[in-house]
Amino acid sequence: MTSAYRHTTKWLAIAPIAVMLAFVLVPVLNIFSTSLRLDSFAILSAATTRNIVWFTTWQAFISTAIVLVIASPIAAVIANFKFIGRRALISLVSVPFILPTVVVGAAFLELLPRSIHRSALAIIIAHVYFNVGLAVRIISSRWQQIHPQLDDAARTLGASTIRTFLTITLPLLKKSFISAGLLVFLMCFTSYGVVRILGGPARSTIETEIYFRAMQLGDVSGALVLSILQLVVVGILIFLITNIGKAKASPKFGQTVYSRMHHPRSSRQKLLVATVAITTAVAVVTPLMSVLHRSIYLGQRFDTSAWRSVLVDTEIFSSLLTSLRYAIFSIVVSSIVGLLGASAIVYGSSRYQFVNLITSIPIVLSAVTLGLGLIITFDVNPIDWRGSWLMMPIAHCLVAIPIVIRIISPVLRDLPNDLRDASRTLGATTWQMWRTIDLRIITPALITAAAIACAISLGEFGASSFLVRRNNETLPLTISRLLSRPGDSIQAQAYAISTLLIVVCIGIIAIVDYRDSNERGI
Amino acid sequence: MNQNILKKTVLRAALLAIIASACANGSTNNDSSTGQTDTSSQSESSDEITLTLLAYDSFTPSENIFDAFTLETGIKVEIALGGDAGELVTKAALTAGNPQGDVLWGVDNTLLSRAIESKIFSAYKTKNIDDLDESALKLVSNYDASPVDTGDVCINYDIKWFTDRKIAPPLTLRALTSASYANLLVVPSPITSSPGLAFMLATIAEFGEDGFNEYWKQLRQNGVLVVDGWNEAYYTEFSGSSGKGKRPIVVSYGSSPPAEMIYASPVPATAPTAVAALTCYRQVEFAGVLRGTKHEREAQLLIDYLTSVTFQEDLPLTQFVYPANTKAKLPAEFLKYSLRPELPLQLDPKLIAAQRTVWLDIFTNTVLR
Numbered sequence: 001m002t003s004a005y006r007h008t009t010k011w012l013a014i015a016p017i018a019v020m021l022a023f024v025l026v027p028v029l030n031i032f033s034t035s036l037r038l039d040s041f042a043i044l045s046a047a048t049t050r051n052i053v054w055f056t057t058w059q060a061f062i063s064t065a066i067v068l069v070i071a072s073p074i075a076a077v078i079a080n081f082k083f084i085g086r087r088a089l090i091s092l093v094s095v096p097f098i099l100p101t102v103v104v105g106a107a108f109l110e111l112l113p114r115s116i117h118r119s120a121l122a123i124i125i126a127h128v129y130f131n132v133g134l135a136v137r138i139i140s141s142r143w144q145q146i147h148p149q150l151d152d153a154a155r156t157l158g159a160s161t162i163r164t165f166l167t168i169t170l171p172l173l174k175k176s177f178i179s180a181g182l183l184v185f186l187m188c189f190t191s192y193g194v195v196r197i198l199g200g201p202a203r204s205t206i207e208t209e210i211y212f213r214a215m216q217l218g219d220v221s222g223a224l225v226l227s228i229l230q231l232v233v234v235g236i237l238i239f240l241i242t243n244i245g246k247a248k249a250s251p252k253f254g255q256t257v258y259s260r261m262h263h264p265r266s267s268r269q270k271l272l273v274a275t276v277a278i279t280t281a282v283a284v285v286t287p288l289m290s291v292l293h294r295s296i297y298l299g300q301r302f303d304t305s306a307w308r309s310v311l312v313d314t315e316i317f318s319s320l321l322t323s324l325r326y327a328i329f330s331i332v333v334s335s336i337v338g339l340l341g342a343s344a345i346v347y348g349s350s351r352y353q354f355v356n357l358i359t360s361i362p363i364v365l366s367a368v369t370l371g372l373g374l375i376i377t378f379d380v381n382p383i384d385w386r387g388s389w390l391m392m393p394i395a396h397c398l399v400a401i402p403i404v405i406r407i408i409s410p411v412l413r414d415l416p417n418d419l420r421d422a423s424r425t426l427g428a429t430t431w432q433m434w435r436t437i438d439l440r441i442i443t444p445a446l447i448t449a450a451a452i453a454c455a456i457s458l459g460e461f462g463a464s465s466f467l468v469r470r471n472n473e474t475l476p477l478t479i480s481r482l483l484s485r486p487g488d489s490i491q492a493q494a495y496a497i498s499t500l501l502i503v504v505c506i507g508i509i510a511i512v513d514y515r516d517s518n519e520r521g522i
Numbered sequence: 523m524n525q526n527i528l529k530k531t532v533l534r535a536a537l538l539a540i541i542a543s544a545c546a547n548g549s550t551n552n553d554s555s556t557g558q559t560d561t562s563s564q565s566e567s568s569d570e571i572t573l574t575l576l577a578y579d580s581f582t583p584s585e586n587i588f589d590a591f592t593l594e595t596g597i598k599v600e601i602a603l604g605g606d607a608g609e610l611v612t613k614a615a616l617t618a619g620n621p622q623g624d625v626l627w628g629v630d631n632t633l634l635s636r637a638i639e640s641k642i643f644s645a646y647k648t649k650n651i652d653d654l655d656e657s658a659l660k661l662v663s664n665y666d667a668s669p670v671d672t673g674d675v676c677i678n679y680d681i682k683w684f685t686d687r688k689i690a691p692p693l694t695l696r697a698l699t700s701a702s703y704a705n706l707l708v709v710p711s712p713i714t715s716s717p718g719l720a721f722m723l724a725t726i727a728e729f730g731e732d733g734f735n736e737y738w739k740q741l742r743q744n745g746v747l748v749v750d751g752w753n754e755a756y757y758t759e760f761s762g763s764s765g766k767g768k769r770p771i772v773v774s775y776g777s778s779p780p781a782e783m784i785y786a787s788p789v790p791a792t793a794p795t796a797v798a799a800l801t802c803y804r805q806v807e808f809a810g811v812l813r814g815t816k817h818e819r820e821a822q823l824l825i826d827y828l829t830s831v832t833f834q835e836d837l838p839l840t841q842f843v844y845p846a847n848t849k850a851k852l853p854a855e856f857l858k859y860s861l862r863p864e865l866p867l868q869l870d871p872k873l874i875a876a877q878r879t880v881w882l883d884i885f886t887n888t889v890l891r
Contacts, residue, residue, distance in 0.1 A: 035616075048883060051891050118749065201711035201748050202890040216608040216713055217879050218615065218636055375613065379620050465605075481579070484753050487764070 005430065009348035013355050016341035016401070020358045023398055027373030028365065032224060034376065040221040044229065049209075053229070056205040059120055060188035063127035067184045068177060070128065071135035077276045078136065079143030081269070082261045089277055090140075091513045092284050094133040098452065098505050100459030101193025102476040103498040104130060106483060107287035108198060110294050110495070118200025126198055127188045129287065134187070135180040142176035143169070148260040175244055182241045190234060192367065193461045197480075206230045207462075211368045220372065227369040234364045288502050295495035298488050306492035310500065316478060316493065320500075323458055323475045329393040330400055330457035331450045337397070338404025338449060339442075345405070346412040359405055362398045367462035370398070374467065389472045395463040400453040407452065411445040412438065451508045458501060475501060571817055572598040573824055574623035576614070578607045581627060584836050591827045597820050607633060607716045614812065615640035621812035624821040627670065627828070631661055631806045631868075632719050635875030638666050643810035646822045650829040655846045658806045661871055667810030668829050671843035674776035674866055675720035676802040678795050680762030683770035692771060694800050695728050698741060705745035708759040708769040710752045711890075713882055716805070717752045721773040722885055723874065724803035727867035731877070738888045748889060762795040776802055777842040780859035784839065797861045804866035807843070 005012075043049050078090055096104065108126050109117065116122050146169060154164040192207045199205075204212065206226055214223035264270040295306050310316050344355045362370065374391060415438060423433045461476045468477055475497055482494035581603065588599040602623055604610045611633045614626055618640050629637045637643065643666040651659070651668075658669035677692065684691045692698050698707055710718035726734045747769060749755050757765040760772035763782065775781075779793045809828050811821040827833055834845035838856045845852070 046883070048886055048891070201714060201750050212713055215605070215612045217882060218608070218612050219879060220612070220616070372616065376616050379617060468603075484751060487757075 005343070005347040005434065006349065008430065009344050009352055012340045013344035013348065013352060016337050016344065016355060016359055016405075019337055019397075019401070020361065023374070023394055024361050024365070024370065025358070027377040028361075028369060029373075030377045031220075031369065031373040035220045035372075036224045037221045040219070040225045043222050043225055049226070052204050052206060052209050055120070055203065056189060056207075059123055059127070059205070060185050060191075063124050063131070063188040064181050064185045066124065066128050067131045067135050068181055071132050071139060071180070073276050074132070074136045074280050075140035075143055077273050078140040080260060080262070081273050082263050083273050083277065085277065087513065089280060090137070091509050092281060093136050094513075095288075095502075095506055095509050096129050096284060097131065097133045098455040098459070098508060099130075100476045100479075100498075100501055100505075101130075101191075101461055102197065102479045102483075103291065103459070103501050104287070105194055105197030106479060106494060106498050107291045109483075111287050111290045117198065118202065120199075120203060122198040123191075123195055123203060126194045127191060129283075130194070131184040131187055135184055138180040138183070139173060139176050142173060144260060146172050146260065151260075179241055179244045182237055182244070186234060186237045186241070189237070190230065190366075197483075207366055207368075210366050214368055214372060223372075224369065227366040230366055231364055238360065238364060291495050291498045291502060295492055295499050298492060303489075303492070305489065306496040309493050310496050313493070315473075316497065318471065319473045319475055319478045320497075322472050326393040326396055326474060327454045327457040330396045330453050333393075334397040334400035334404050334453045335446060335450045338401045338453075339408055339446065341401065341405045342409040342412055346409050356405075360402050363402050367395075367399075368466065370395070371463050371466035392464055392467045392472060392474070393457070395467055396457040396460050397453075399460060399463065400456045403456070404449040404453055407449040408442055408445050411442050415441055448512045451512050455505060455508050458504060571596070571820055572600050573625060573817060573820055575599055575601050575625045575627055575824065576604050576610060576621075576623035576812070577601055577627040578610050579603045579605060581841070583833075583840050587833060587836050588827075590832055591824065594827075595820070595823055597823065599824065606714075608714075611637050611640075611642075614642040618642045619814040621814050624812055624815040624817050625809060625824050625828075626812055627807075627809045629667060629808045629810070630716060630720075631804075631808075631871055632716065632723060632874055632878075634661065634667070634808060635871045636878075637808075637810075638662070639875065642813060643667050644813040644815070644818065646811050646825055648822075648825050648829050650826060650847060653831075653847045653849045654829060655806075655848060658846055661806060662808065667808035668825055669806050669846040670809045670828055670834075671837050671841065671846050672804060672806045673843040674797075674802040674804055674861075674863055675717045675724065675773065676776045676861075676863070677798040678756075678760070678762065678772050678774040678778050679798065680760070680770035681792075681794060681796050683761055691796070691798070693798050695725060695737070698746075698771070699737065699744050701744070703744065703771065705747075706769055707741070707744075707771040707773075708747040708749060708755045708767070709773040710755045711748050711750055712885055715751045715755075717773055717775065720803045720805050722881065723869050724801060724867045726881065727803065727869050731881075734881075735884050735888055738885060742889050746889070775842060776863065777838075777844075777856070777860045779861070780856050781842050783859045784855050793859055799861055799863045802863040802866045804868050806846070 074089075074093060078086065104126055108122060108129075112122055112125070150168050150172075151164055154168050155161075159167065189205070190207050191205060192211070195203060195205050195208045196211075199208070206229065210223045210226045210230070213219045213226060264273045296302060296304060298305075310320070341355055341359050344352050348355070374395070378391070419437050420433055423437060428436070458474075459476060460474075461480070464474055464477055465480070468474075473481070479494045479497050479501075482490055482497075485491075581601065592598055604613055604622070607628050607630060610626065611629055614621065614637065621642070626637075626642070645665045646668070647665040648654075648668045651665075654669055655672060658672055661669070677695075677698070679691045681691070689702060692700075692703055697703065709721055712719040712722035722734070725737055728734075729737045747759060749759060752774065755772055756774050756778070757763055759765070759767040759769050760774075761767050761770045762772070776797050779795050779797060782795055783789060783793055809825060811818065811825060815821050829847055831847055831850050834847040834850035837843050837845050837850075838852055844862070
């Protein structure tokens with residue numbers, strides 16, 4: 001289909017493959033070959049492990065169910081009605097998804113009553129908060145593509161609104177519900193930061209248990225066995241997600257989004273839209289406001305000293321600079337490598353599908369396993385990078401690259417070939433053709449991808465907490481460190497930094513939504 | 523892959539050979555050297571040397587404490603925080619022989635055996651050895667690591683809470699299971715906290731390997747609250763400290779009462795909290811030269827400094843621990859309010875190393891699930 005670039009594919013594929021081989025595959029195989037002992041598999045049958053697997057599964061299941069229930073009315077309103085602030089609502093609901101886990105953890109520590117700290121309930125509430133936006137986006141964009149004539153026809157034949165919804169809309173939405181559900185389940189199943197902050201010692205998911213086993217018990221081998229277990233489950237989930245995604249009629253370039261949206265007509269509709277929109281906005285904003293509130297009040301007293309210390313305190317200021325540096329590094333590196341990877345996958349023949357597979361490994365892997373691998377692999381010259389600041393931003397890139405690829409490749413794939421054929425007929429070189437057609441059309445997706453890479457780098461906690469050295473603490477690490485120290489004024493500093501990150505994340509979402517009006521990607 | 527591993531092994535072997543030869547040179551020099559040749563060799567190489575001191579996150583000595591060392595030797599010291607004590611040892615064990623720093627601070631007696639078995643240290647007998655606490659020295663053979671401080675993990679209670687209600691405070695571990703102390707105790711988890719682990723070991727030292735499970739069952743029935751870390755237990759849940767939580771009994775340090783007095787403003791007339799002396803478990807912390815450091819000799823000098831009176835006297839008021847150097851003087855206010863149990867509970871480090879994971883599994887199943 002896109003044979004125009006086929007002969008360049010092997011050059012495009014080199015960088016992404018090399019990065020994944022060097023920084024993912026080799027380190028992981030290395031840690032498995034040096035530390036895994038067969039007798040550790042016994043822990044799979046231990047009661048503790050069964051408990052953890054059970055807890056991980058049921059909390060993810062319940063979180064997912066609640067997410068879908070809450071996301072449906074929001075998606076319905078967004079897909080069916082025009083109203084003031086609709087775009088803003090879509091953006092707002094997506095903010096939590098890119099917030100750093102530490103920030104959300106801090107917000108709920110502040111918001112929830114003491115009695116439900118350290119409980120499964122606190123974990124589930126935070127998971128729901130994180131993922132509703134993701135589900136809303138997936139479901140509403142499918143909903144918008146349902147032709148309004150279908151509803152009209154049903155209604156003409158005498159079906160009630162409810163009946164129309166149940167017999168026409170719901171069956172058409174089924175697949176988007178399933179893929180949203182699977183994705184949310186995946187996020188909750190592998191959750192780390194939220195469980196660490198809100199779960200307390202009694203609540204462990206497989207991911208946090210991998211960390212405890214390896215780092216606290218020193219049982220690296222046992223941790224690796226658990227990470228294999230997680231790998232299997234997540235691998236199955238990703239397989240399901242990809243296959244359902246394929247079966248779905250993928251939105252083609254330039255496809256009409258039907259004008260099902262109309263202004264709310266009856267007062268009942270107006271009330272519905274207003275209620276859903278306002279409730280959603282309040283639910284999203286309240287935890288964020290409580291973070292802001294905590295940063296400017298000491299007890300009952302208004303106090304801006306925490307904010308001043310963010311700028312004056314050399315430690316906090318230097319982690320601010322570190323975070324910015326790493327974010328820029330991640331934007332540049334993961335955009336370039338991700339773009340190359342996406343191009344190789346889309347332009348190449350089916351032989352290059354393995355690039356798709358190899359670049360998704362960082363998603364499936366536990367961050368701790370990868371961290372352990374990196375530590376023991378890059379410890380000899382010429383690449384003794386353990387002491388180097390590069391390790392952390394590279395880890396951020398490893399997390400971001402798969403997502404960049406998944407944002408860019410659908411746009412690249414949907415690009416109609418006749419444009420390229422025309423330009424070739426007119427005598428353009430391959431490079432000219434790519435620059436004037438492909439690059440121009442994927443620019444919005446590329447900007448989205450860069451913004452998301454930025455958000456990932458700013459918020460990454462799991463791998464960073466593992467690779468932090470000397471003077472390269474990033475903001476989420478500083479927040480987590482300050483939160484664990486006593487004293488209201490120190491805690492207020494943590495909340496001030498959190499507020500700062502929230503503002504940046506809102507900015508990122510604004511950029512993404514402003515550029516990318518066709519609502520693909522995240 | 524195979525080639526890769528092969529390459530790595532070759533590289534590593536080459537590196538080890540270089541280090542080994544460097545060390546050999548160094549040690550022959552040292553054997554024949556007097557104090558004078560020592561200083562001359564330093565002036566040759568010292569301009570550039572910065573040692574990395576790996577330590578746990580809560581390591582906060584006075585800001586300029588290493589200036590004296592730099593002035594004396596020309597060697598700079600950079601502190602690298604590497605997570606809590608457990609993480610620190612795990613990372614050091616994974617990188618044994620090719621360490622991430624030159625000196626490690628903060629392996630306590632609960633982790634010591636794991637550290638020594640993983641061969642993370644290069645043995646060194648510090649020149650201050652004769653001044654160091656004898657019982658602490660006994661815990662480590664072959665001079666793998668040097669004791670740097672000691673402390674006690676004890677039950678602390680909120681004095682006012684108990685006098686207000688005219689209830690006697692708990693004085694033994696056994697008392698904590700009685701109904702009059704139901705729902706009053708908060709402890710940090712032994713899985714994620716080193717005082718938490720020390721307290722679990724105290725219960726094992728007291729009730730034996732067979733009895734501690736039953737004891738924790740009773741504590742659980744009696745409403746013990748387990749939280750992640752010591753900070754959360756002491757500053758958030760405990761009623762006797764700044765957090766004004768709800769629980770008047772907490773697992774903390776023998777030096778917590780002086781900390782409450784020294785850092786309070788205004789200083790209260792009487793101490794707000796006290797220690798139950800019979801519940802104390804002795805914690806000893808060690809520092810050692812990391813095997814494979816490129817600056818073996820300089821690292822040894824740093825160990826000498828860490829065990830010296832100058833550095834040791836900084837410890838009580840910054841880390842709230844007792845110096846391991848018996849010549850170090852304790853600040854008066856520290857002496858006045860702190861309690862040193864005469865017969866603290868203790869376990870053999872070898873037994874801890876062998877049974878740690880098993881005990882923690884038992885604890886998890888009994889108390890947390």
